[in-house]
Amino acid sequence: MRDNTIAPHTLARYMGMSVSIARRAGAILMDHYQSYAQDAASLDIDTKDDNSPVTAADMASHDYIMRALSAFTPDIPILSEENKEQPDISGGLFWSVDPLDGTKGFIKQSGHFAVKITLMQNFEPVIGIVFEPAYNQLYFASRDSDAYMIGPDGITRQIQARKADLSQGLTTLFNGTHYSQASYDALRDQLKTRGLDVPNTDKAQGSCKTMFYMAVARGEADIYMNCGHNPDLKNGNGYSWDYGADALILRKAGGVMIDVTTARPPTFTQPTQNMNAMIGLGDRALGETLFPKLKHK
Numbered sequence: 001m002r003d004n005t006i007a008p009h010t011l012a013r014y015m016g017m018s019v020s021i022a023r024r025a026g027a028i029l030m031d032h033y034q035s036y037a038q039d040a041a042s043l044d045i046d047t048k049d050d051n052s053p054v055t056a057a058d059m060a061s062h063d064y065i066m067r068a069l070s071a072f073t074p075d076i077p078i079l080s081e082e083n084k085e086q087p088d089i090s091g092g093l094f095w096s097v098d099p100l101d102g103t104k105g106f107i108k109q110s111g112h113f114a115v116k117i118t119l120m121q122n123f124e125p126v127i128g129i130v131f132e133p134a135y136n137q138l139y140f141a142s143r144d145s146d147a148y149m150i151g152p153d154g155i156t157r158q159i160q161a162r163k164a165d166l167s168q169g170l171t172t173l174f175n176g177t178h179y180s181q182a183s184y185d186a187l188r189d190q191l192k193t194r195g196l197d198v199p200n201t202d203k204a205q206g207s208c209k210t211m212f213y214m215a216v217a218r219g220e221a222d223i224y225m226n227c228g229h230n231p232d233l234k235n236g237n238g239y240s241w242d243y244g245a246d247a248l249i250l251r252k253a254g255g256v257m258i259d260v261t262t263a264r265p266p267t268f269t270q271p272t273q274n275m276n277a278m279i280g281l282g283d284r285a286l287g288e289t290l291f292p293k294l295k296h297k
Contacts, residue, residue, distance in 0.1 A: 006093070006121065008144055014073070015127050015142050018117050021068045025061045025115045026133030029100060032057035033134065037109060045107065053103050058082055061099035061115065069095055076119075079271055081241050086272050091122050096271055098241040101211075104177050111135060114211050118244030123269045128245030130211055139214050139245075141252035147217055161255035161282030162219040170222035172198055173212050178238075182231040187277055190233065190260050194290045198225065213246035216280045217253040224280040233261055233277035240271035243278070255282040256294065263291040 006014070032055070036043040044056040062082035069078050077087035078095040087094070095117065100106060102113030111134035119127035126143040139159070141147040147159050164170055174184065191198050212224040228237030247257045247266060259266040261276045281287040288294045 006126065006143075011126065011142055011144060014119060015129075015140065015145075017072050018069075018119065018127060018129055019131075019138065019140060021065060021072075022115045022117050022129045022131040022138065023133075024068070025065050025099060026131045028060050028064055029057050029106070029113070029115065030133045032060060033106065033109070036107075043107070053107060054082065055100070055103060055107065057106060058100040058103060062097075065097055065099055065115075065117070069097070079241060081239065089271060094120050094271075096120055096240045096244050096268070101242060112211075116241060116245045118241065118248070120240070120244060120268060120271070123267065123271070125244040125248040125268070128248035130214055130245050130249060132211060132214075135210070137210065137214075139211075139217065139249050141249045143248075145252065147249045147252035149214075149218060159218040159249075159253050161217055161250065161253045161284075162222070164222050164281075164283040164286045166286075169199065170196075171220070172223050172225060173215060173221050174225040174227065175212060178229070179227050180229045180231070183227040183229055183233060183236075183277060184225070186231050186233055187225055187227040187260065187279070191279070191290070196286075196290055198223065211246070213243075213250050213257065213280045216255055216282045217246075217250045219282060222282050226278045226280065228275075228277045230277075235274040235276065237275045237277055239273070239275065240268045243275060244268055244271075246280070250280055253282075254284060255280060256284045256287045257281075258287055258291055258294065260291075263293040265294070 046054050048054050076093045080097040098116040101116050105112035115131045117129045118125050128141050130139040136152040138150045148156050149159050150156050215221045216224050230236040257280050259276050
């Protein structure tokens with residue numbers, strides 16, 4: 001496995017450029033979003049092999065990000081959700097990109113979508129960026145920094161997850177467009193066996209106006225149940241480009257993302273393969289109580 005250790009000043013330069021790239025990609029998405037609001041035919045919606053939608057907006061953002069990152073770091077390979085063929089990744093540095101995370105929300109005109117850019121080093125995220133262009137909210141963190149957001153006012157603020165108050169119940173989120181009832185019930189049962197009885201959140205769909213893990217990272221929610229589609233809670237739940245940035249930002253905000261099948265933070269050693277069901281917890285200490293293996297990570 002290659003080392004490719006990044007010096008702090010280089011990491012800071014990569015962060016600044018990738019933030020600029022994410023913002024420009026977001027502007028491209030918003031051009032399509034506004035055109036689609038006026039003319040539904042402009043979006044050119046297609047269906048991929050996995051039955052998920054892809055639009056002209058996904059591809060325009062993808063094309064721009066690929067060109068920009070290739071010009072900026074020509075020696076670093078890029079994984080993108082919209083690549084026709086993915087590069088062979090054996091370690092070292094690589095980008096993992098979702099040009100439009102939340103295509104279904106984009107199509108529904110809900111505002112619930114984002115650009116995600118992650119720089120991985122030996123399969124660990126060292127830069128994470130989540131940009132929500134509809135709300136002009138950008139979240140970021142690096143290996144060497146805390147977690148921050150820049151809101152519509154342009155002010156950079158540190159974000160911090162909150163300590164859970166079990167006596168008041170946990171503010172719980174889940175994604176109502178990417179789950180099955182069987183997997184949702186299985187995840188609730190898994191948490192209940194560990195001592196956490198999460199209330200049924202079927203009425204929470206759409207209640208969150210920010211990306212789910214970011215709501216936990218900024219202290220607006222306690223837990224995000226990311227159950228995926230499979231009742232055994234394995235696979236069927238997105239890829240490295242869906243979660244790499246979120247995992248780093250949430251961790252740097254004091255929380256933790258947990259793969260419930262391993263009881264540890266998710267690994268990205270197979271970045272083009274489906275991931276398992278996960279939860280995002282704002283209170284890492286609670287996570288260590290529920291999943292004791294976390295104490296050794």
